[in-house]
Amino acid sequence: MTDISMSDSELLKFAIENGMIDTALVQEKIEMQKRKEILEKHPYSVWYSEKENVWYTYLPDDSKAEKRKKIKRKNKSDLESMIYDFYRSLDDESNQNDNKNVLSVEKLFYEFMSYKSQTVNGGTIKRMMADWNKFYKTEKHFVSLPVKKLTKIDIDDFFNSALNQHNLKKKAFYNMCGILKQMLEYAVDAEYIEKNPYRIKVNRKKFASSGKKPSIKEVFQNDEKERFIAEMERRLQNNPSNTAPLAVLLDFELGTRKGEILAISKSDIVGERIHIHRQLVEEFDTSDIDDIKSAGFQIVDYTKSADGDRWLPLTNRAKEIINRVEQINNENGFCYKDFLFVRDNCPLLPDAVDAQVKRGCEYIGIPVKTMHKIRKTYASTLLHNGVNISIVKDMLGHADESTTLKHYIYNTEDSDVTDLIVRNALEGTVGAKSDQSDQNIICFQTKKKAENPLKSRFPAI
Numbered sequence: 001m002t003d004i005s006m007s008d009s010e011l012l013k014f015a016i017e018n019g020m021i022d023t024a025l026v027q028e029k030i031e032m033q034k035r036k037e038i039l040e041k042h043p044y045s046v047w048y049s050e051k052e053n054v055w056y057t058y059l060p061d062d063s064k065a066e067k068r069k070k071i072k073r074k075n076k077s078d079l080e081s082m083i084y085d086f087y088r089s090l091d092d093e094s095n096q097n098d099n100k101n102v103l104s105v106e107k108l109f110y111e112f113m114s115y116k117s118q119t120v121n122g123g124t125i126k127r128m129m130a131d132w133n134k135f136y137k138t139e140k141h142f143v144s145l146p147v148k149k150l151t152k153i154d155i156d157d158f159f160n161s162a163l164n165q166h167n168l169k170k171k172a173f174y175n176m177c178g179i180l181k182q183m184l185e186y187a188v189d190a191e192y193i194e195k196n197p198y199r200i201k202v203n204r205k206k207f208a209s210s211g212k213k214p215s216i217k218e219v220f221q222n223d224e225k226e227r228f229i230a231e232m233e234r235r236l237q238n239n240p241s242n243t244a245p246l247a248v249l250l251d252f253e254l255g256t257r258k259g260e261i262l263a264i265s266k267s268d269i270v271g272e273r274i275h276i277h278r279q280l281v282e283e284f285d286t287s288d289i290d291d292i293k294s295a296g297f298q299i300v301d302y303t304k305s306a307d308g309d310r311w312l313p314l315t316n317r318a319k320e321i322i323n324r325v326e327q328i329n330n331e332n333g334f335c336y337k338d339f340l341f342v343r344d345n346c347p348l349l350p351d352a353v354d355a356q357v358k359r360g361c362e363y364i365g366i367p368v369k370t371m372h373k374i375r376k377t378y379a380s381t382l383l384h385n386g387v388n389i390s391i392v393k394d395m396l397g398h399a400d401e402s403t404t405l406k407h408y409i410y411n412t413e414d415s416d417v418t419d420l421i422v423r424n425a426l427e428g429t430v431g432a433k434s435d436q437s438d439q440n441i442i443c444f445q446t447k448k449k450a451e452n453p454l455k456s457r458f459p460a461i
């Protein structure tokens with residue numbers, strides 16, 4: 001027996017949940033009632049033409065001079081259905097317009113990310129979510145603004161506020177701005193807005209300094225490199241089956257990205273060269289973008305960019321390291337397809353090499369560096385030893401030389417050797433460190449000034 005104090009809506013819900021009412025029948029009755037109300041409110045008469053044997057009425061139409069158009073159907077029920085469908089479509093359009101008006105920046109972001117996740121990898125979604133949470137989510141006033149009413153001034157205020165609060169470098173700032181830019185482009189494509197209000201109008205003098213960091217933090221100095229390599233050898237002796245230290249050492253010879261060196265296979269080695277054309281990447285589960293989780297690692301047949309597909313020459317040291325890795329794998333039964341760096345029948349993971357680099361630096365007492373700093377050390381060593389910047393760029397897999405020069409070239413010498421090189425250069429002293437640089441100087445034959453032909457043909461008076 002039901003509680004007589006229950007409201008009508010509660011009674012209806014109780015009856016539906018307990019199978020006492022057919023929900024399909026209820027829905028049908030609701031539609032019938034809605035149809036009746038629409039037909040009763042229809043402002044034009046409905047009439048029958050005996051001559052034509054059809055039913056007529058008008059429907060609103062702003063494109064016509066009389067703001068209406070005549071319609072006809074053979075059966076009255078068909079005409080009424082046409083009337084009903086017309087006004088329901090207007091209601092749907094009105095609801096859509098209402099939704100557009102109340103669609104906030106935050107709601108647009110989540111809708112856009114749902115769309116974006118179909119076209120990019122999980123790592124990109126994870127990075128965008130990190131920027132959203134850091135720069136946007138905390139700005140409650142801005143993200144609650146209706147997208148349709150968003151102005152350029154609103155965007156100016158938001159960007160300037162972010163620049164003031166977070167002391168952003170130029171690259172980080174434009175990465176943050178890129179989220180809003182893509183969102184509003186999506187809003188235009190989805191026809192939520194007709195005109196995109198996006199722009200960047202900030203005081204660019206407020207960008208944090210983007211000057212290069214000190215070389216000692218970005219590359220292994222030559223004396224550090226020798227001690228660090230010795231430490232990797234020591235760590236390998238302590239754990240002879242662990243090939244992670246050898247992956248670190250091989251990177252000094254190849255200068256690849258971390259994911260690239262962990263995706264090398266034996267079949268990539270052809271003669272004196274190695275083909276870099278794949279990478280190990282981390283996959284992410286983005287089904288809940290507010291709680292993105294790692295979905296493990298996999299090797300993919302592409303690099304970070306098209307220019308990353310390249311052939312690198314193998315040094316004798318590189319070949320010796322590769323042979324040692326293969327020997328360890330054979331002795332311990334390590335195997336995963338044809339790949340070089342493996343463990344437990346899987347590719348060696350980035351954490352394994354990262355740990356070797358971090359602990360190795362700490363053990364020998366130098367600033368902690370990363371695998372990426374080994375890549376910079378490789379690039380700097382090539383250039384300092386006379387390799388043309390265009391070749392260095394190709395070895396790194398960069399699209400242009402400016403990226404290489406701006407972000408990868410540092411001084412690998414300590415201060416004493418650096419001072420000696422500068423003194424030798426200024427004093428014209430030829431030393432061990434200046435011999436190589438002299439080879440890079442191109443000398444052009446000097447031309448004598450042409451003599452006056454009149455002076456050469458006639459004697460002076």
